[in-house]
Amino acid sequence: MKGDQLPGGIVDANGQVKLYSIAKGPTSTPLLTDSIPSLWRKQVHKYSSQPLITSRHQNIRWTWSDLNKQANAFASGLKKLGYVKGDRLGVWLPNDAEWTVCQIATAKLGVIMVNVNPAYKTTEIKHSVNLVGIKGLVLTPQLKSTHYLDILSAFIPDLSSFNNKPIESEILPSLKHIIQTTNDKIPGTIRYSDVLEDSGEIIDESITMDDPINIQFTSGTTGQPKGTVLTHKNILNNGYFSGQILGLDEKHSICVPVPLFHCFGCVIGNIAAFTNGSQLVYPSATFDTLSTLEAVEKEKCTTLYGVPTMFISELQHPDYKKYNLSSLKNGVMAGSPCPIELMKTILTSYNLGICYGMTETSPVSLQTKISDPLKAKCETVGRVHDHLEVKVVDLQGNVLPIGQKGELCVRGYSVMKGYWNDPKKTKEVLDEEGWMHTGDLATMDQNGYCSIVGRIKDMIIRGGENIFPREVEEFYHTHPNVAQVEVIGLPDEKYGQDVAAVVVAKKGTTLTEKDLVEFSYEKIAHYKIPRHFVFVDKIPDFAMTASGKVQKYKLSELFKK
Numbered sequence: 001m002k003g004d005q006l007p008g009g010i011v012d013a014n015g016q017v018k019l020y021s022i023a024k025g026p027t028s029t030p031l032l033t034d035s036i037p038s039l040w041r042k043q044v045h046k047y048s049s050q051p052l053i054t055s056r057h058q059n060i061r062w063t064w065s066d067l068n069k070q071a072n073a074f075a076s077g078l079k080k081l082g083y084v085k086g087d088r089l090g091v092w093l094p095n096d097a098e099w100t101v102c103q104i105a106t107a108k109l110g111v112i113m114v115n116v117n118p119a120y121k122t123t124e125i126k127h128s129v130n131l132v133g134i135k136g137l138v139l140t141p142q143l144k145s146t147h148y149l150d151i152l153s154a155f156i157p158d159l160s161s162f163n164n165k166p167i168e169s170e171i172l173p174s175l176k177h178i179i180q181t182t183n184d185k186i187p188g189t190i191r192y193s194d195v196l197e198d199s200g201e202i203i204d205e206s207i208t209m210d211d212p213i214n215i216q217f218t219s220g221t222t223g224q225p226k227g228t229v230l231t232h233k234n235i236l237n238n239g240y241f242s243g244q245i246l247g248l249d250e251k252h253s254i255c256v257p258v259p260l261f262h263c264f265g266c267v268i269g270n271i272a273a274f275t276n277g278s279q280l281v282y283p284s285a286t287f288d289t290l291s292t293l294e295a296v297e298k299e300k301c302t303t304l305y306g307v308p309t310m311f312i313s314e315l316q317h318p319d320y321k322k323y324n325l326s327s328l329k330n331g332v333m334a335g336s337p338c339p340i341e342l343m344k345t346i347l348t349s350y351n352l353g354i355c356y357g358m359t360e361t362s363p364v365s366l367q368t369k370i371s372d373p374l375k376a377k378c379e380t381v382g383r384v385h386d387h388l389e390v391k392v393v394d395l396q397g398n399v400l401p402i403g404q405k406g407e408l409c410v411r412g413y414s415v416m417k418g419y420w421n422d423p424k425k426t427k428e429v430l431d432e433e434g435w436m437h438t439g440d441l442a443t444m445d446q447n448g449y450c451s452i453v454g455r456i457k458d459m460i461i462r463g464g465e466n467i468f469p470r471e472v473e474e475f476y477h478t479h480p481n482v483a484q485v486e487v488i489g490l491p492d493e494k495y496g497q498d499v500a501a502v503v504v505a506k507k508g509t510t511l512t513e514k515d516l517v518e519f520s521y522e523k524i525a526h527y528k529i530p531r532h533f534v535f536v537d538k539i540p541d542f543a544m545t546a547s548g549k550v551q552k553y554k555l556s557e558l559f560k561k
Contacts, residue, residue, distance in 0.1 A: 021393075021443070025412070035207045040108075084110075089137075091103075094285035118259070214231075215227045215228065216261075216266070226422060228360050234362040237387070238357075244386075245369060246272075246330050255281045255305065257288075258335065264334055293319075341477050351370055352377070353370050353382070355381070367381075367382040407441060408450065441454040455470075486502045487530065540555075
């Protein structure tokens with residue numbers, strides 16, 4: 001009893017089929033075997049004069065041919081600066097059209113593009129540049145209150161002295177060029193416009209689909225971010241199949257308010273559009289609720305992306321109903337877990353699919369279809385992608401029967417090449433059989449749909465009882481006055497660990513420990529009820545990653561004190 005996306009089954013001694021939590025994706029649609037520049041060349045020939053990029057905040061509208069010319073010119077300029085296959089170029093930009101030029105230009109040269117989060121400050125940028133040996137940084141001098149050149153000047157105090165010559169820095173030894181996207185002449189930097197060289201088509205023909213082409217940093221929920229190395233094959237196919245499940249084609253226009261530096265924007269956004277012939281709309285440099293709604297209406301977008309907080313922000317905006325969003329046919333919500341009650345609210349207003357993945361799997365491994373029932377989209381993250389395998393295993397690596405909780409593992413084309421220059425960390429998550437151990441706790445049902453129930457490292461063991469924070473958080477989200485709750489474990493002399501909850505109340509409401517304890521009676525097991533409740537106006541910034549994920553170990557460290 002085995003088929004595409006269905007759990008594997010074996011016949012026991014009594015002749016009964018017992019289902020196990022392992023499933024393979026369909027293989028009827030072949031994998032793409034091109035490199036990014038090879039496929040890009042075919043797509044430009046096919047869609048040449050059709051619109052591709054609309055960057056509303058920059059007033060830019062480019063066809064496929066326009067973007068190709070921009071990418072060729074930037075690739076030529078990089079080559080003149082001495083960039084060759086295998087060099088690393090960091091792109092420290094918001095959602096500007098230049099970000100996408102860099103993505104195509106680096107692929108043409110075989111230069112590895114490094115996605116740098118615009119929220120990074122001194123500690124993160126120093127770590128990122130030195131970890132992977134970034135040779136050049138493409139940036140905007142300022143975004144909101146962040147001055148990027150000031151950040152770099154902390155490491156290169158004599159930056160302004162490096163005019164017309166490579167930078168030399170003892171703290172950032174690999175960094176040789178800073179390319180900035182304004183027209184201002186800033187000492188120590190190169191203007192982006194001055195890099196552009198109009199020299200026609202440029203592609204390094206030695207590039208193969210298995211070459212590394214992208215480094216994306218993990219979000220670092222358990223420590224310093226690692227450099228995840230992804231290949232042409234990884235991201236090209238993942239974007240393609242994500243788009244195929246959505247039904248993307250040249251008639252679709254995707255609104256991308258999610259950050260391009262993240263796998264969501266980079267792969268499910270840009271690469272999905274490139275491989276499926278769709279248009280891209282960037283509503284703003286960084287997420288802005290009204291700009292997103294306006295972009296959907298004005299550009300008649302058919303597809304909208306977002307993380308849960310973005311969709312909630314849109315739905316709760318007082319002007320939400322003033323916008324005509326009737327052009328929307330589908331969309332994707334991904335990026336972070338969403339409580340079921342919030343999911344129901346979002347999915348009754350938007351026709352979305354749900355994606356699950358991680359940077360190390362390029363990112364998507366599981367996805368719901370737009371046509372899936374509401375229950376499946378609220379309670380699961382879908383079924384396994386084409387050409388991938390997933391399984392749920394116990395601590396010894398044994399595949400578990402259907403419905404049992406264990407670690408989710410992924411195998412197939414999407415699994416990363418490894419962490420940059422870190423074989424030890426790579427070996428910790430990637431086993432000899434090619435399975436990526438995600439660290440996420442999951443269950444699989446009889447139809448192959450998977451639900452994410454927590455993180456292994458977040459699991460609390462109280463007096464021998466396993467407590468999954470996600471389950472407890474889901475419960476408290478059913479309380480009408482709870483806006484956010486993070487459940488953590490704290491040391492306890494009697495039980496080893498005990499349960500604590502950090503709670504944010506909805507605006508205009510009040511909550512007490514007594515309220516939540518009484519709410520819990522007869523509804524959840526007594527050992528799952530937090531012994532400690534801490535009420536805050538918001539989750540502390542220091543406990544959040546630059547991608548907006550909560551670092552529970554930092555919350556635990558704070559409240560241990």
